[in-house]
Amino acid sequence: xxxxxxxxxxxxxxxxxxxxxxxxxxxxxxxxxxxxxxxxxxxxxxxxxxxxxxxxxxxxxxxxxxxxxxxxxxxxxxxxxxxxxxxxxxxxxxxxxxxxxxxxxxxxxxxxxxxxxxxxxxxxxxxxxxxxxxxxxxxxxxxxxxxxxxxxxxxxxxxxxxxxxxxxxxxxxxxxxxxxxxxxxxxxxxxxxxxxxxxxxxxxxxxxxxx
Numbered sequence: 001x002x003x004x005x006x007x008x009x010x011x012x013x014x015x016x017x018x019x020x021x022x023x024x025x026x027x028x029x030x031x032x033x034x035x036x037x038x039x040x041x042x043x044x045x046x047x048x049x050x051x052x053x054x055x056x057x058x059x060x061x062x063x064x065x066x067x068x069x070x071x072x073x074x075x076x077x078x079x080x081x082x083x084x085x086x087x088x089x090x091x092x093x094x095x096x097x098x099x100x101x102x103x104x105x106x107x108x109x110x111x112x113x114x115x116x117x118x119x120x121x122x123x124x125x126x127x128x129x130x131x132x133x134x135x136x137x138x139x140x141x142x143x144x145x146x147x148x149x150x151x152x153x154x155x156x157x158x159x160x161x162x163x164x165x166x167x168x169x170x171x172x173x174x175x176x177x178x179x180x181x182x183x184x185x186x187x188x189x190x191x192x193x194x195x196x197x198x199x200x201x202x203x204x205x206x207x208x209x210x211x
Contacts, residue, residue, distance in 0.1 A: 006084075007198070008122035009084065010162065011130070013150065017087065021033075022034070023184075029079075030081055031080040033072045035068070047149050050099060054101075054104070058108060065087070121172060124173050125173065173204050175207050190211075
């Protein structure tokens, strides 16, 4: 794990980002950055009326994510081995592309590009891939009321948005982990398989591991 100073874990809603990042931070003495999304007042409103609340939701998320990452990544912790986060700022662009009207997205992109260039890139961006039925199962199990109305169509759109982004990246080191056949929460052996993969040294570009 010491090969990387900053690992960002990404994935669709319900993919297990927070669980994996938290476990890694605990086991390997890493500084942990968790997205503070539950305080966003627009989120429950968006799931009920997406057209009305998409733009204020995405702008508020962008501002909050930028401020948190700027503060956390700029404050080094000498007692931690590295930093692991359960998101990176690129998720803002991915979600916005799928939720905003074209004119809103054009305006949003102008703000995003200014912010994106002010943040350090992760040494390794990990994408957890789960099929939609498994995402929905995880969403039901964690029981957040405002998430229970998320549709398969919406999750499909977000999934395709991540892959569209990944396909066009040339300067990031990206590791796609297909975890459809794993349960790293329930089984220690599955978690250890992921750790062994993360310990390897990857060159820049896109790498995919199917378990």
